[in-house]
Structure formats: C-alpha cells, structure tokens
Amino acid sequence: MLITVCLGILTSCSPTVKAVTPSPENPVSETLYAVVNTNQEKQTIHSFGASDCWGIKFIGKNWPLAKRNQIADLLFSKDVDGNGNPKGIGLSMWRINVGAGSFEQGEASNISSEWRREECFQNADGSYNWDKQAGNRWFANAAKVRGVNNLLLFSIAVPVHLSKNGLATGSPDASELGKINLQPDKFSAYAAFLADVAQFYTKSGMPVNYISPVNETNWNWITGAKGKAS
DSSP states (O other): OOOOOOOOOOOSSSSSEEEEEOOSOOOOSEEEEEEEETSSSOOOOOOOOEETTTTTTHHHHHHHHHHHHHHHHHHHOOOOOOTTTTTOOSSEEEEOOOSSSSHHHHGOOOOOOOOOOOOBOTTTTBBBBSSSSSSHHHHHHHHHHHOOOOEEEEEOOOOOGGGGSSSSSSSOOGGGSSSSOGGGGGGHHHHHHHHHHHHHHHHTTOOOOEEESSSTTTTOOBBBTTTTOO
16 A cells, blocks of 8 residues: 655755744744754655556546647646646556456445445456456557656555456455455455566566555445445
8 A cells, every 4th residue: 555645845955944923823832943954864755756547547448639639748748848847647666457358247336336346357267357457558658658757556455266256346244344355365466466466567668666465454345225335
C-alpha cells in the first residue's frame, strides 16, 4: 500500500521562518515559529505516483484517442508550454491493477458496480489472453512513452479460479475474516501468474519494477447484507 503525501513547494534553499502572532482570529498566547531547513534532508521519497483504478479500463479502451492523450499528458507529462507552465503533473510511478476476472463474471461476481470489476489475463485452464485489460495497458504504455520509469503491478484479488469461493470478494463468514481468499494449494500458481503478467509488461517495453501482490491488506472486501460488495 502506498501513502499519498501532499507537499508544499519551497522556493528558497535557506531556512524559512514564519512568525504567527496573536489576533482575534488566532488567539494564541505566544508567538509561534515554524522553521524549515531545506538543506537538511530527513526523508527521501522514491516516486510520485497514482493508480489506474477504476475507470481507466473504460477510458483507455473506449474514449477518443485525442481525449486519452490529453488525459495522459495531464498525468505524465513533464513538458512545459511556451509560457513555462507545466503540461502535466509529471507522475514518476504508475500503478496498474492486475484484474481477477470479476468483469467477465458480470452480475454473478456479486460486485455491485461494473467499475469495480476487472478482467483477468488468465483463463481457468491456465492459458492466457493478453488482449484483456486493454484500457489499462493503453495507459501503461502512455506512461512509458511520456517518461514514467516505474510501473507497479498491484492485485486487489487473486484470479477467481484460484480463490476459495470462486469470487474476487472475500467471504463474510467470520471464520474467513482476515484470511486470504486463495486456495491453500494455489500459492505457487498465484505467484507464477503475477510473474507471467510482469514478464508480459516488461517484454512489451513497459518498465515494471515492483509488484504489490496483496493490495490494502487491512480492508475486508466482502459482501454486505444484500449479498453484494461495493
């Protein structure tokens, strides 16, 4: 799981001092000082990234090419226009959802919104269809073309044919809460699946450097009272 950090951009490399004085709107009892020394490094942030969940599968596959490229520029471009304004936010990492096959299941997936269903590259017999997830693949390539040098694959659910209940959602059964929805003898098959997907992307020229095999492990994605997961 990645942590999103909001950064204030400092224009000076020297220590910055900001005095806060008492006022009716700011009734502090004494003057407070905030000192930021930009020459003293405390932390290194690896990358500035975002995820392709959930609408990219529709946008990247169905939207007009001009609009897709415009969105990709806003996300990934590091170029500036003639006035020195950035054309995009210059992401340096793009996270790609590795689907579990709930999209192919449709309503039978028990996931109420088709936006939260994803295709799976792997068929139940272990063969692959690399034409799946076309929208996700289009944006991954668009990121690469615009200089994003870190792609991260992440999985929200194991392929449905490897899961205990045949679904991408977990079981609401109390005995299963906190447990991975993966058949006990399928751990190696799941690892091989992720490795195959990573190899597919890298052979396509896309720089996959990281895999998050179980995304947001603190979240129980289970069906609710109406038998549907949100």
